[in-house]
Amino acid sequence: MKILWVDDHELLCVALSEYLQTHASELSATPIDVTPVFTLARALEEVNKTPFPDLVFLDLNLDDENRGAATLEHFQAGNPSKVPVVVCTGLTPGNDQEVEILRMCMRDYAARGILLKGGAHKKMFIGLSRILGGELWIPEEVLLRFARSTQAPSASRNEHHLGLSPREWDVGRCIARGLSGKQIARELNVTEGHVRQVSCVIYDKLRVRNRVEAALRVNAELGGGSGPDKGPS
Template identity: 85%
Template structure:
């Protein structure tokens, strides 16, 4: 697997690249080759090569004028092979504006995941493993912030959202909030086994592979509902 790591903090970029290569056997079943680059221009040059890299880890603040979603927008515009892009960022999930930047990266510019530079080492390692295994990955604290602004219930509580039954929708909303299976079971007063069973049905109906993808899809539906409510008020 060929990975392109893009970050204008050269020491950090090289260190992260070396870390991934050193722990390649723990992170992926396939050999990993990481190329560090420090500018957006260099990154665009690399993804235009034949063959292109298999995966890109992209910092959002590059080259002065390339900051936030602008960086990803410019990168995707010059990404002819649609190489999957993971955001590796120092943005803080506690900041509302920065959370919206991360949300836009996932929603509008097809990012394949998010890694937080300031996150716990163990969580970042888990995220890397999941991403290299082909999964979409978002840290739990970011998922919970995504859900915070989408908790307003839509009118007509008996509507079936996304083709889910009322019970499935209750579980799906809990998934979007980042709750674990045990937490969902306690909140809804059901067994953990029931939550697992319903979750599998939800994944199948939403045509997603895991909790993260389900949470993103449900959060988007909740956001649409919140927007409708604002328009009615």
């Protein structure tokens, strides 16, 4: 697997690149080759070299001209092969403006996941492993903030949203809030087994692979927008 890691903090960029290569056998079923780069211009050169990278990790604040969602916008404009991009950022889910930047990256610029540099290291490495395994990954705290800032539609409007039945929609909205299976069961007064069964039906109907992708689809529906086009699972 060929990876491009883009970050203007050169020490961090090189350290993370070396970590990935050293622990490749723990994180991925295939060998990992990481190229660290420190500017957007160099990243655009590398992403267009053949063979193309399989995955790009992109810091959002590279210099005065490339900051926030604009960094990903500029990168995607120069990424004609649509190499998947994961945002690796120091933005925090406690700041409304920064949460909106993360939402734009997922909704408008097709980011394949988010890693928080300021979060717990264990969570970040779990996210790395999931991403390298082909999953879309967003930290739980970011998903929760996405859910809190969406407006629920009226009951008459949401009855069959996304092709889900009313009961499936209830479970879907709980998933979008980041609730666990146990919490959903308690809130809806059903068994955990029922929640698992309904969740599997939801994943199948939405053509997603996991709770994160389902939460994104439901949150996009609640907010009236559309999530990134992930294609069929």
